[in-house]
Amino acid sequence: MATAVLPRSPAPDIQRLCERMGRVNHQPVSVHSFTNKRFTVNFRVPLNSLRRILPSTIAPDEIGNNGFGMIGMCACDFWVTRFGWIPVPRIRNNDMLCRISVTIVKNDQRYRAFYTVGSSSSSILLGSLGMRFSHFRKRLASFRRIDNAQKYSLECHAADPLRSGRLDADVSKVNKTAPASSIFADVDEATDFVFNLDGSCGYDFGRRKLSFQKIDYPKWDMYFCHQLDYDFPLLDHLKQCYRLDMEFDSILFMQNTPQTWRSSWLYDEP
Numbered sequence: 001m002a003t004a005v006l007p008r009s010p011a012p013d014i015q016r017l018c019e020r021m022g023r024v025n026h027q028p029v030s031v032h033s034f035t036n037k038r039f040t041v042n043f044r045v046p047l048n049s050l051r052r053i054l055p056s057t058i059a060p061d062e063i064g065n066n067g068f069g070m071i072g073m074c075a076c077d078f079w080v081t082r083f084g085w086i087p088v089p090r091i092r093n094n095d096m097l098c099r100i101s102v103t104i105v106k107n108d109q110r111y112r113a114f115y116t117v118g119s120s121s122s123s124i125l126l127g128s129l130g131m132r133f134s135h136f137r138k139r140l141a142s143f144r145r146i147d148n149a150q151k152y153s154l155e156c157h158a159a160d161p162l163r164s165g166r167l168d169a170d171v172s173k174v175n176k177t178a179p180a181s182s183i184f185a186d187v188d189e190a191t192d193f194v195f196n197l198d199g200s201c202g203y204d205f206g207r208r209k210l211s212f213q214k215i216d217y218p219k220w221d222m223y224f225c226h227q228l229d230y231d232f233p234l235l236d237h238l239k240q241c242y243r244l245d246m247e248f249d250s251i252l253f254m255q256n257t258p259q260t261w262r263s264s265w266l267y268d269e270p
Helices: 014-021 047-053 124-132 187-194 233-241
Strands: 031-046 068-083 086-106 109-121 138-140 142-147 151-157 165-170 199-204 209-216 223-225 228-231 247-261
Touching: 014 047, 014 109, 031 047, 031 165, 031 187, 031 228, 047 068, 068 151, 068 165, 068 187, 068 233, 086 124, 086 142, 086 151, 086 209, 086 233, 109 124, 109 209, 109 233, 124 138, 187 223, 187 247
Parallel strands: 109 138, 109 199
Antiparallel strands: 031 068, 031 247, 068 086, 086 109, 142 151, 151 165, 165 228, 199 209, 209 247, 223 247
């Protein structure tokens, strides 16, 4: 007896998910920050699969020529020290965000950047400003942090369950040796792809406008973390609903690093 094969349900509209995560807008002033610690958990995804969760005018960045791109969750702990030319008392913030390595075109020039699906922030000031004046689709959330010589733990508790998350790292298991799971030969190759970028970017679906922000990066001192436990509901949702064939690659770690996030303005898509 023949068996009927039912078609797979289509993936939800990515615009609805992105708008659920938050809004995209201009950032009128530069923001100067100093990162205490940042862990980025990276997953390889076939390019054709990764395109399902990107706007059509933003392309996934390919790792070499192997047909894979990269998506990851970044958990960080930093201070903001200046808005534009105005110094401010150090504003501490925890952040947990989902980022995709992409390329974007502005003024006929192509840039390498990271695109943020959603970002949760602990600081009421920075989170509130970011909700209105950034392309990171920010929302406020509460965080619990443990930071000592042995352990770094960051828990995010958000009103939207997709925005919650947890990361527990053994900081004694941090070194320059590439794990067997990584597609990268060494930490320099991983740093070059994941972090040696031109900036960050965003997309407003309603207005069909892009945003590209240049970032002043330091000379990175990057490491691999070899023992970490995590739970990221947003990544699980993307994997299930958009059929992302995600393969764990590596966890990159950096600390004590200054950065400047330049002002950015929405522009018409090419």
